[in-house]
Amino acid sequence: xxxxxxxxxxxxxxxxxxxxxxxxxxxxxxxxxxxxxxxxxxxxxxxxxxxxxxxxxxxxxxxxxxxxxxxxxxxxxxxxxxxxxxxxxxxxxxxxxxxxxxxxxxxxxxxxxxxxxxxxxxxxxxxxxxxxxxxxxxxxxxxxxxxxxxxxxxxxxxxxxxxxxxxxxxxxxxxxxxxxxxxxxxxxxxxxxxxxxxxxxxxxxxxxxxxxxxxxxxxxxxxxxxxxxxxxxxxxxxxxxxxxxxxxxxxxxxxxxxxxxxxxxxxxxxxxxxxxxxxxxxxxxxxxxxxxxxxxxxxxxxxxxxxxxxxxxxxxxxxxxxxxxxxxxxxxxxxxxxxxxxxxxxxxxxxxxxxxxxxxxxxxxxxxxxxxxxxxxxxxxxxxxxxxxxxxxxxxxxxxxxxxxxxxxxxxxxxxxxxxxxxxxxxxxxxxxxxxxxxxxxxxxxxxxxxxxxxxxxx
Numbered sequence: 001x002x003x004x005x006x007x008x009x010x011x012x013x014x015x016x017x018x019x020x021x022x023x024x025x026x027x028x029x030x031x032x033x034x035x036x037x038x039x040x041x042x043x044x045x046x047x048x049x050x051x052x053x054x055x056x057x058x059x060x061x062x063x064x065x066x067x068x069x070x071x072x073x074x075x076x077x078x079x080x081x082x083x084x085x086x087x088x089x090x091x092x093x094x095x096x097x098x099x100x101x102x103x104x105x106x107x108x109x110x111x112x113x114x115x116x117x118x119x120x121x122x123x124x125x126x127x128x129x130x131x132x133x134x135x136x137x138x139x140x141x142x143x144x145x146x147x148x149x150x151x152x153x154x155x156x157x158x159x160x161x162x163x164x165x166x167x168x169x170x171x172x173x174x175x176x177x178x179x180x181x182x183x184x185x186x187x188x189x190x191x192x193x194x195x196x197x198x199x200x201x202x203x204x205x206x207x208x209x210x211x212x213x214x215x216x217x218x219x220x221x222x223x224x225x226x227x228x229x230x231x232x233x234x235x236x237x238x239x240x241x242x243x244x245x246x247x248x249x250x251x252x253x254x255x256x257x258x259x260x261x262x263x264x265x266x267x268x269x270x271x272x273x274x275x276x277x278x279x280x281x282x283x284x285x286x287x288x289x290x291x292x293x294x295x296x297x298x299x300x301x302x303x304x305x306x307x308x309x310x311x312x313x314x315x316x317x318x319x320x321x322x323x324x325x326x327x328x329x330x331x332x333x334x335x336x337x338x339x340x341x342x343x344x345x346x347x348x349x350x351x352x353x354x355x356x357x358x359x360x361x362x363x364x365x366x367x368x369x370x371x372x373x374x375x376x377x378x379x380x381x382x383x384x385x386x387x388x389x390x391x392x393x394x395x396x397x398x399x400x401x402x403x404x405x406x407x408x409x410x411x412x413x414x415x416x417x418x419x420x421x422x423x424x425x426x427x428x429x430x431x432x433x434x435x436x437x438x439x440x441x442x443x444x445x446x447x448x449x450x451x452x453x454x455x456x457x458x459x
Contacts, residue, residue: 043147044097046187047222050246056271056308056349057224057247064349067273067309068340069098069151070333071318073195076136077106078113078320084139088146090328095337095344098149100275100311102195103136103179105156106319108163125167125175133182144188151190151226151311154179154212157197164208172208176215184220190247191216192275194228200238213244228275234263242268249275250307253285255376257301258369261353264306274302278373279313280332288372290315292331293449296418297373299339300393300453304380306353312336331419331447338421342453347389351382359383360392361436363400387433390456393418397450399440407433409458416455419447423455430459 045060057065070091075084091099104110104118111117112135121127143150154176155164164172183189193213199205213225226247227235235241235248248270252259256277263272277298278290288294295312302310316327357364365377379400381392387408394400404411411431415424424442431437441452 041097041147044149044188046144046149046189047224048149048190049224050271051349054270055306065097065149065309066340066344066348067098067149067311068096068336068344069100069149069309069311070096071100071276071279071311071313072320073100073102073105073153074319075099075101076103076112076139077110079139080113081135081138081142084142085146087324087328088143088148092146092148094329094333095340096312097147098151098309098311099143100151100153100192101139101143102153102156104154104160105195107159110160123163123166125163125171128175128178137182137186140183140186140188144186149188149190151192152183153192153195154216157193157195157199157209161199161205161208164212165205169208169211172211173215173218176212177218178215179212180216180219183216184222187222189223191220191223191225192228192249193225194235194249196231197227197229200227200229203240206238206240210240210244217244226275231276232259234259234266234272236263236266236268236270246270247308248272250302251276253278253288254370255301255368255373255378256298257305257378257380258367260302260305260307261355262369264353265355271308272306273308274298274310276311276313277302279315279318280330281315281327282313285372288374290332292335292419292447293451294373295332296335296339296451297376297395299336300418300451301373301378301380301395303339303343303348304351304353304382304391304393306351306382308349335419335421338418341421342391342416342418342455346457347384350384350386351389351391352385354381354383354390354392359390359403359406361401361403363398365395388458392454392456394441394452394454395450397441397444399438400454401436401438402454402456404431404433404435404437407456407458409433411456411458413439414455415441416453417445418451418453419445419449422446433458 048057051058116132118132119127120129224246226245226249228249232252234250248263250259250263280290283289316324360381364379367378383390413426413429
């Protein structure tokens with residue numbers, strides 16, 4: 001099967017293992033103690049549900065939840081509870097509020113670092129190992145103590161698809177029922193099937209993965225579902241999943257705005273988040289390394305194209321390379337925290353993508369849905385319906401023209417440096433909300449690149 005831009009289609013995740021030569025065994029810390037840092041934000045009233053307008057997620061108090069996540073897929077396999085606590089405390093301190101964790105993954109044996117397999121009979125979904133799932137329970141509860149949503153993948157569809165095939169539909173659904181019964185009372189969960197699900201167009205394979213999700217729903221009606229398909233996709237590309245899911249996962253290595261806006265514009269739209277793009281320290285397509293600049297391009301463009309949030313990824317963290325502790329506090333992770341710091345305190349959930357360029361009327365570049373993030377000069381912008389807030393993300397240094405008449409009143413204009421998380425005032429601000437005005441960034445940002453966010457807020 002061919003993948004993106006003619007490359008042989010291998011799992012992006014397993015390509016990473018080959019590229020990074022990841023070591024898959026860590027030594028546990030022999031201690032029963034668990035040390036938890038205090039939540040830095042108000043506790044979220046999980047579980048989540050779609051907002052009334054189907055554009056984002058809200059908690060049980062109807063407060064918008066901006067998905068700001070990391071992707072530690074192999075956490076259950078490769079970390080002790082103590083190590084997981086250390087990792088989660090770090091992520092919480094940076095500003096992450098979501099973790100993508102896979103329940104059953106890696107090789108078909110899929111045992112933890114200390115030798116606990118997920119099933120007592122190898123490859124038999126009817127024999128879940130209580131000790132393994134108790135470990136998983138502990139990890140999910142620990143995430144809740146760190147105020148983290150867990151996007152929980154019930155079974156990897158790369159290495160474990162053959163197991164689903166050999167077990168068949170009945171056992172697959174029964175396995176889902178087991179999970180649904182076990183986790184129905186864990187509040188901080190969103191279920192996500194798939195995981196580079198390459199074979200979703202095969203109706204038999206698709207039915208097997210659906211059987212697990214449907215089995216979960218048989219016993220768990222509290223949690224929403226999504227699915228990750230293959231690169232350059234959204235969950236609703238597979239119409240068979242439409243009755244199951246209430247959250248769409250956008251997945252692309254091309255400029256992220258293209259896939260997110262496509263999913264945002266679907267006639268049967270549901271909340272959309274960017275589940276996966278380039279990871280820091282990786283080069284999954286052979287065309288673009290996951291540098292901090294590339295990550296910023298992905299993040300701001302996706303958010304201003306209507307995303308309900310997104311996940312960051314790190315090549316040393318997702319499978320917990322033996323150097324993972326040295327790669328926790330990286331520029332990409334810190335700058336993802338700056339991204340969240342800009343959007344979370346503001347009405348991000350009310351922003352409407354400026355698709356017709358009624359806000360930024362000149363200098364917005366050229367829209368493309370192919371190529372790399374760096375090669376695209378397209379500016380993404382969004383504005384609230386009442387004109388109180390607008391944000392435009394500039395990928396490069398140039399002058400843009402903004403229709404100030406779209407704002408609701410006198411407008412404070414500032415530049416936000418996405419590489420440092422710092423604002424820079426603009427001379428003459430606040431500006432009247434009449435006519436048009438040209439804006440030019442002050443020069444390279446603190447990383448020496450040309451990307452800035454223009455933040456407009458009416459008084």
